[in-house]
Amino acid sequence: MGMTAAKSLQDTFAPSNRCFGCGPANAQGLRIKSFVEGDELVARWRPEAHHEAFTGMLNGGICGALLDCHCNWAAAHHLMGVRGEQVPPCTVTAEYKIALKRPTPTDGELELRARVVETVGDDRAWVEGELLAGDKVTATCRGLFVAVREGHPAFHRW
Numbered sequence: 001m002g003m004t005a006a007k008s009l010q011d012t013f014a015p016s017n018r019c020f021g022c023g024p025a026n027a028q029g030l031r032i033k034s035f036v037e038g039d040e041l042v043a044r045w046r047p048e049a050h051h052e053a054f055t056g057m058l059n060g061g062i063c064g065a066l067l068d069c070h071c072n073w074a075a076a077h078h079l080m081g082v083r084g085e086q087v088p089p090c091t092v093t094a095e096y097k098i099a100l101k102r103p104t105p106t107d108g109e110l111e112l113r114a115r116v117v118e119t120v121g122d123d124r125a126w127v128e129g130e131l132l133a134g135d136k137v138t139a140t141c142r143g144l145f146v147a148v149r150e151g152h153p154a155f156h157r158w
Contacts, residue, residue, distance in 0.1 A: 008033035009041070009073050013088055014158035021069030030065060032112065034073045041074040041114045047106040058104035058138075066112055067129045067141040068093055074114035075125035075145030082122050089123070089147035090154050096143035104131060104138040123147040 010022050010033060017023040021030045030051075034043045045066065053059040076088035083089065104110065114129035124146050131139040148154050 008035055008043075009077055009088070010034060013076075017158050019069060021065045022073060030062070030069070032066060032069055034070055034112070034114075036077065039115055041070060041077065041112075043070050043112040044109050045112065046109050047104075049106070052106055056106055058106050058110075060100050063100060063104055063131055063139045064098045064141075066110075067098060067114075067131055067139060068096060068143070070112040071096075071114045071127040071129040071141060071143050072145050074116055074127045074129070076147075078116040078119065078125050078127075079122065079147050082119060088158075090152075090157055091125075091145045091147050092152075092154050094124075094144045094146045096141065098139060098141045100139050102136065102138050105133050108133065110138075117142075 010024050016025050018026045020026060022032050023029050024031060032043045032045050034041045047058050051058055051062045072091055072093060076091040080088040111132040112129065114127050116125045117128050118126040124144060126144055129141045130137050
């Protein structure tokens with residue numbers, strides 16, 4: 001995937017994006033920041049009490065949103081390289097499965113990791129990701145992310 005950027009992919013390519021999970025312009029969103037580290041995309045994120053399902057544990061839907069957006073950016077960044085373009089295509093989630101492995105504590109920083117495991121043409125990527133608390137994997141996912149074309153509501157949303 002390349003070297004780590006000084007700014008996150010979101011801040012570099014989509015500073016006006018209002019997505020709940022990854023939009024820098026959404027003050028109420030999760031605002032993840034994804035960085036290229038070798039062949040993976042990595043983000044570190046700190047939950048707050050209002051993200052909890054119950055005291056000290058992250059809501060499962062928030063786990064899913066974190067992984068969905070982070071994996072989407074892994075696909076977009078990868079497809080940018082496949083296409084030889086300077087900006088990532090706008091991608092959306094076509095298929096997605098998450099497995100909640102254990103409760104995710106909210107008392108510290110969490111880590112998201114994602115990697116492209118298969119590319120289909122120049123517009124689709126299968127991505128696998130994981131959410132970690134310390135050295136423990138708390139959730140995993142696998143999803144298909146598709147670059148949208150003109151006419152789709154997400155086209156050029158960034």
